[in-house]
């Protein structure tokens with residue numbers, strides 16, 4: 001009944017759309033802010049003295065469903081220290097040709113070394129450039145930080161780093177306070 005109205009209804013959709021505000025964003029000149037917990041590229045965080053939080057344990061690599069992370073650990077020595085404790089991540093790479101930005105690696109990290117930023121502009125025309133290295137992923141040095149290698153400044157042992165409120169649940173561990181990191 002009243003089937004002859006169907007074409008008119010169809011045009012109704014067209015006219016409605018013609019007068020609806022266009023949602024097009026003039027990217028890249030205009031960038032819409034992401035959600036605060038958006039999963040963008042990763043960041044390797046530092047302690048307040050500049051030492052690296054990554055201990056080279058490879059848990060992130062094992063948790064990754066896309067096999068996108070490659071880690072090689074090395075031993076710290078008193079003269080050549082990059083992180084509190086025994087080991088640090090000497091080589092750290094994330095392959096953004098494989099990464100699906102799921103965040104499982106962040107969940108697996110025991111030291112909150114690895115978080116994700118809201119940066120999403122990861123496209124490139126070079127395979128090599130899409131494999132990000134440790135140097136690219138490391139958080140920039142903030143005021144009061146010192147480029148490793150250097151001795152532990154926040155305590156005598158690695159336990160001091162975690163126990164003094166600067167650990168995973170302390171001020172340095174909160175994702176919103178890891179520079180640029182959101183997760």
Ligand code: SF4
Pocket residue numbers: 063064065066067068069094098099100101102103104105106
């Ligand atoms: S975000 Fe997901 S896919 Fe990407 S490196 Fe982490 S675990 Fe792997």
Ligand code: SF4
Pocket residue numbers: 053054055056057058059060061071089108109110111112113114
């Ligand atoms: S980022 Fe975290 S999980 Fe990955 S190797 Fe470093 S400490 Fe381990």
